[in-house]
Amino acid sequence: MTYHTLLLILVAAAAVAAVMARNLLLSAIMLALVSVGASLVLFDFQAPWAAVFELSVCAGLITVLFVSAVSLIRHEESKVAENRARFYAMPLVMGIVAIAAWFYAVPYFESLEDWARLGGRANTLGTVIWDIRRFDLLGQVSILAAGVFVVNSMFPRRKKQK
Amino acid sequence: MINSFSMDWYFITLIFFAGMYCMLVSRNLLRQFIGLEIMSKSCLLGVISVGAKTGNLALAQALIITMIVIEVVVVAAGLSLLVKNYRITNSVDIWSLNNLRG
Amino acid sequence: MTTSLLAYLLIPLFTAILIPFAAKTRRKLADVLANVTLLAGLLNISFILFNPANIALSFSNITEDGFALLMIFIIYLVALCVTFFSSYFIGDDSKVNRVPYYSLIMTSVSAMCGIVTTGDFFTLYIFVEVLAVTSFALIASDESGKGLEGAIKYFLLTFPASLFILFGIAFLMLTAGTFSFESIKIIIASGIPAGAVVFSLSLILLGFLIKSGVAPFHAWTPDAYEGAYAPVSAYLAGIVTKISGVYAVIKISIMLRLFEIKAYHTAEILMFLGMLSIAIGALAALRQKELKRMLAFSSISQIGYIILAAGMGTPLAILGAIFHLVNHATFKTVLFLNSASLEKGAGTSDMRKLGGMEHAMPWTSWTSIVALLATAGVPPLSGFWSKLIIIIALWDGGAKTYAVLALLFSVVTLAYFMVMQKKIFFGNPTEASRNAREVRPAMLAPVVVMCLLIAALGVFFPYIYSYLVETIAARIIL
Numbered sequence: 001m002t003y004h005t006l007l008l009i010l011v012a013a014a015a016v017a018a019v020m021a022r023n024l025l026l027s028a029i030m031l032a033l034v035s036v037g038a039s040l041v042l043f044d045f046q047a048p049w050a051a052v053f054e055l056s057v058c059a060g061l062i063t064v065l066f067v068s069a070v071s072l073i074r075h076e077e078s079k080v081a082e083n084r085a086r087f088y089a090m091p092l093v094m095g096i097v098a099i100a101a102w103f104y105a106v107p108y109f110e111s112l113e114d115w116a117r118l119g120g121r122a123n124t125l126g127t128v129i130w131d132i133r134r135f136d137l138l139g140q141v142s143i144l145a146a147g148v149f150v151v152n153s154m155f156p157r158r159k160k161q162k
Numbered sequence: 163m164i165n166s167f168s169m170d171w172y173f174i175t176l177i178f179f180a181g182m183y184c185m186l187v188s189r190n191l192l193r194q195f196i197g198l199e200i201m202s203k204s205c206l207l208g209v210i211s212v213g214a215k216t217g218n219l220a221l222a223q224a225l226i227i228t229m230i231v232i233e234v235v236v237v238a239a240g241l242s243l244l245v246k247n248y249r250i251t252n253s254v255d256i257w258s259l260n261n262l263r264g
Numbered sequence: 265m266t267t268s269l270l271a272y273l274l275i276p277l278f279t280a281i282l283i284p285f286a287a288k289t290r291r292k293l294a295d296v297l298a299n300v301t302l303l304a305g306l307l308n309i310s311f312i313l314f315n316p317a318n319i320a321l322s323f324s325n326i327t328e329d330g331f332a333l334l335m336i337f338i339i340y341l342v343a344l345c346v347t348f349f350s351s352y353f354i355g356d357d358s359k360v361n362r363v364p365y366y367s368l369i370m371t372s373v374s375a376m377c378g379i380v381t382t383g384d385f386f387t388l389y390i391f392v393e394v395l396a397v398t399s400f401a402l403i404a405s406d407e408s409g410k411g412l413e414g415a416i417k418y419f420l421l422t423f424p425a426s427l428f429i430l431f432g433i434a435f436l437m438l439t440a441g442t443f444s445f446e447s448i449k450i451i452i453a454s455g456i457p458a459g460a461v462v463f464s465l466s467l468i469l470l471g472f473l474i475k476s477g478v479a480p481f482h483a484w485t486p487d488a489y490e491g492a493y494a495p496v497s498a499y500l501a502g503i504v505t506k507i508s509g510v511y512a513v514i515k516i517s518i519m520l521r522l523f524e525i526k527a528y529h530t531a532e533i534l535m536f537l538g539m540l541s542i543a544i545g546a547l548a549a550l551r552q553k554e555l556k557r558m559l560a561f562s563s564i565s566q567i568g569y570i571i572l573a574a575g576m577g578t579p580l581a582i583l584g585a586i587f588h589l590v591n592h593a594t595f596k597t598v599l600f601l602n603s604a605s606l607e608k609g610a611g612t613s614d615m616r617k618l619g620g621m622e623h624a625m626p627w628t629s630w631t632s633i634v635a636l637l638a639t640a641g642v643p644p645l646s647g648f649w650s651k652l653i654i655i656i657a658l659w660d661g662g663a664k665t666y667a668v669l670a671l672l673f674s675v676v677t678l679a680y681f682m683v684m685q686k687k688i689f690f691g692n693p694t695e696a697s698r699n700a701r702e703v704r705p706a707m708l709a710p711v712v713v714m715c716l717l718i719a720a721l722g723v724f725f726p727y728i729y730s731y732l733v734e735t736i737a738a739r740i741i742l
Contacts (some may be wrong), residue, residue: 004166008173011207015177015200019184024192031196034177038203042226045214050226054206057230062199062237069192069241073248086187093183094176101175109171115439115460116167116215128220129227136224139378139390140231142277146371146394147235149280150401153364154242185424194420201427208434216441225386225437229430232393239397240419243404247412256416 004044011037016094020087024074028066035059049125170211177204191244191254195237202233268328272309272336273377276301280370284363291362295351298366302344302373309337319727323734330735331586335380335511338593341717342503343373345710349601350495352707353608359407360493368405369499372398376507385436385443385468388512389429392475395508396422399500406493414484414491421484425474432467439464445515449522458526466530469516476509478571479541482564489560489600494607497556498600501563502593510570514585517574531575538572539666541565546676550683555603555613558684559596565677566592566639572670573654576661579737584653587732591638591646591721598635598714602628605707606688610700615684620693624700627708629689634715636685638722640678646721649729 011034018030035058042051129137177200184197206226213222248254279301287294313333318326326333347369354360375398378391400422404415436443439460440451452461477485485505489497517534520527545565552558570592573585603613605628610618622629638645641652651674658667702708721728 005169008170008207011203012173012176012180015180015203018196018200019180019193024190027193027196031199034200034203038207041207042210045210045219047210047213047219047223047226050210050223050230053227053230057234058203061234065237065241066192066196069245072245073192073254083187083189090180090183090187094180097179098176101172105175106168106172109168112171112435112438112460113167113215115457117439117441123220125220125223128224132221133224133228133386135382135384135387136228136390138273139387139394140228142371142374142378143232143235143390143394143397145277145281146368146375146397147238149364149367149371150235150239150397151242152284153361153368153401153405154239154246156361156364182424185420191416198423201424202430205427205430205434208431209437212434212438216438218437218441221437225433228386228390232390235397236393236423239401240423243400243412243415243419246404246407247409247416250407250409250412256420 004041007037007041007044011041016090020090022084022087024070025067028063028070031066032059032063035062167211167215170207174204174208174211177201177207189255189257191247191256194256195240195244198240199233199237202229205229269332269336269377269381272305272340273374273381275305276370276377277374280367280374283367283370287363294362294366295347298347298370299344299351301370302340302347306337306340306344309333309340313337313731319730323731326735329381330731330739332380333735334586334590334731335507336377338590339373339376339380339503339507342499342593342597343369345597345601345714346495346499346502349498349604349707349710352704353495353604360405365402365405368398368402372402372504376503379507380511383445385433385445387443389426389433392429392508392512393426395504396426396475399504399508402496402499403488403492405496408491408493410491411493412491414488417484418488421481422475425471425481427471428474429468429471432464432469432471435460435464435467445519449519452519452522458523462520462523462527462530465516465520465527469513469530469534472509472512472516473537473571474509476505476513476567476571477564478509478537478567479544479564480537482541482544485564486557486560489563490554490557494556494604495601497560498597498604501560501600502597505563505567506589506593510567510574510589513571514574514582514589517577518582521577531577534575535572535663535666536575538568538570538575539669540568542568542572542670542673546673546680549680550676553615555606555615555684555688556600558615558680559599559603562599562639562677562680563592563596565673566596569651569654569670572666573657576658576663578657578661580653581657581661583732583737584650584657586736587728588647588650588654591650591718594714594718594721595635595638595647598631598711598718599639601711601714602632602635605703605711608707609703610696612696615687617694617696618688619691619697620689621697621700622689623693624697625689625702627702627712629685631708631711631715632689633685634718636678636681638718640681641674642678644719644722644725646718646725649722649725 014033018027021027039051039054181197181200185194210222213219283294375391375394382388400415400418404411474481542565545561549558549561570585570588573581606613638647641648655667
């Protein structure tokens with residue numbers, strides 16, 4: 001319970017740090033930390049498969065994508081005149097939201113809990129993926145195909161001109 | 163002391179708000195994507211928390227794996243859009259996106 | 265999931281994967297493959313729908329979901345028109361790369377068929393994401409700055425909207441334990457406390473309203489439609505926005521109806537948003553200078569009618585919403601394809617630079633007139649009947665103010681279209697229009713076919729109505 005709460009605090013703190021970081025590279029690394037924290041939370045929930053996916057894909061692949069995008073646009077980031085005051089105000093705003101959520105949102109979530117209904121049979125992950133949610137796999141195939149076509153259309157292989 | 167489920171959702175609200183604040187405040191496109199990512203992380207935590215509450219962890223894991231696959235494709239596509247835009251306009255500022263008016 | 269309709273989803277996906285390999289050396293082959301696949305699918309679905317035996321048996325031999333069949337028909341029709349048009353629109357020296365362009369269109373057709381055939385909220389979400397990813401790549405496909413700008417705006421609004429849908433799905437898992445439409449209907453009917461289920465359905469509804477570009481969330485729509493590559497904006501306005509947003513709104517409002525008075529507030533808000541977007545769209549369209557932007561605002565206004573009827577929620581209103589969805593897909597495709605023809609023929613679609621185009625481009629002019637009269641609801645064209653159904657349903661359901669306002673704004677629709685027609689096609693020729701020439705006949709064919717369909721839907725309205733009643737109202741709504 002305490003460990004669980006500490007993990008959630010870590011995720012929230014990393015999220016705030018990712019938003020507030022002045023340097024985009026630091027921001028991307030903090031985002032990876034958010035992913036690592038989320039994956040630890042998933043392990044704590046006894047969801048190892050999702051945790052491994054989260055750790056390898058989100059903390060790994062997405063971080064690589066972000067870091068490469070940052071390095072491509074690096075010399076440009078200083079030209080965007082961000083209003084830093086808004087970022088410095090963030091801890092204050094987050095504090096206000098945290099206090100307000102403690103008094104207003106938490107009772108709502110507690111009332112939601114009364115409506116929870118237990119999902120009947122204890123299935124294994126394999127049964128759920130292959131038998132119950134088989135159609136989702138088709139969706140995954142089509143989104144991967146869509147991703148390939150999108151990248152292909154954005155960066156076409158140029159024919160040698162002249 | 164409040165119980166685990168409400169505690170989860172309390173932090174999920176905070177993380178979601180952090181991402182939303184980032185999207186509202188920042189002018190940099192890349193930072194907007196980072197905000198979007200943080201928001202979708204909070205979504206993922208919400209699904210697993212609900213799965214644990216209803217004793218349906220297998221279903222929740224199946225959903226999360228699908229969500230992660232979608233997230234990767236969306237991020238890759240969004241970043242390629244950003245890089246393409248950067249090559250043409252030399253800017254990652256959303257305030258420079260003002261050619262379409264009317 | 266209706267497995268009998270799975271082929272409509274799998275074959276375009278297969279073609280999409282085939283195109284890059286088949287058209288590696290001969291680029292034109294991509295056009296041929298895409299067109300042939302869509303034509304085959306269209307003929308197949310038309311045979312199921314318009315078989316004369318169906319009318320004789322009063323559609324009792326159609327066992328599948330009638331709504332899904334109708335949607336598949338309209339998806340294939342619009343996609344075929346757009347691919348046929350763009351196979352002539354993309355010149356040989358164009359910046360648009362044919363192979364990924366057609367692959368993306370085929371993937372999005374497949375995703376749209378997935379959306380309309382699925383019976384499950386999470387699968388619906390996956391295919392909506394596929395559709396969103398493909399459509400912003402399509403918006404940016406001509407590599408212009410405007411296209412990229414529209415695509416980025418679309419991206420930044422549509423993906424936060426998906427997060428609302430996901431949160432709704434999470435709450436649905438908590439309170440209902442399932443995502444399938446049928447089980448949710450059973451759970452609603454079993455009389456559990458409505459609050460939490462209505463809350464989760466409302467979150468999902470909010471996400472889909474943002475995706476469909478309804479009034480307070482309409483910021484992305486005009487930019488994306490104006491910036492998009494010309495045939496793509498016809499595709500987006502004609503079908504993609506309808507399927508990714510409005511379709512799910514209609515589905516959810518059918519469910520909300522089962523709550524009777526418990527979901528009263530959600531339905532009320534839905535009707536208000538519908539009326540708001542009718543008003544904002546129509547008033548903003550009056551003062552636009554760019555044709556595509558004006559059509560985009562008109563699109564917002566017409567979506568408002570659909571949302572208004574869906575919020576009303578009586579069987580007649582839902583019928584009107586579905587029929588207006590089909591009609592809107594036909595006439596908005598015609599108008600956007602005509603704006604693309606104008607860009608090709610006269611070099612611009614800016615209303616200030618055009619005038620007297622009826623001499624230079626007579627076919628484009630006349631098809632525009634047919635489509636705009638249908639949009640404004642002039643009998644006997646198809647738009648008249650769907651608006652009539654919606655207004656009668658509103659009046660019967662007790663929303664008399666909304667009925668009167670909807671009627672008034674359909675006059676405003678006629679007004680802004682008449683202004684558009686007068687500025688572009690009538691009057692004195694300007695410099696741009698003197699040099700204009702009519703586009704080639706092959707590019708006119710999709711528009712003419714669509715116009716014939718608009719007229720046919722209006723003239724054969726009794727058959728269409730009995731189809732809607734027998735296959736949709738009798739089986740799904742009631």
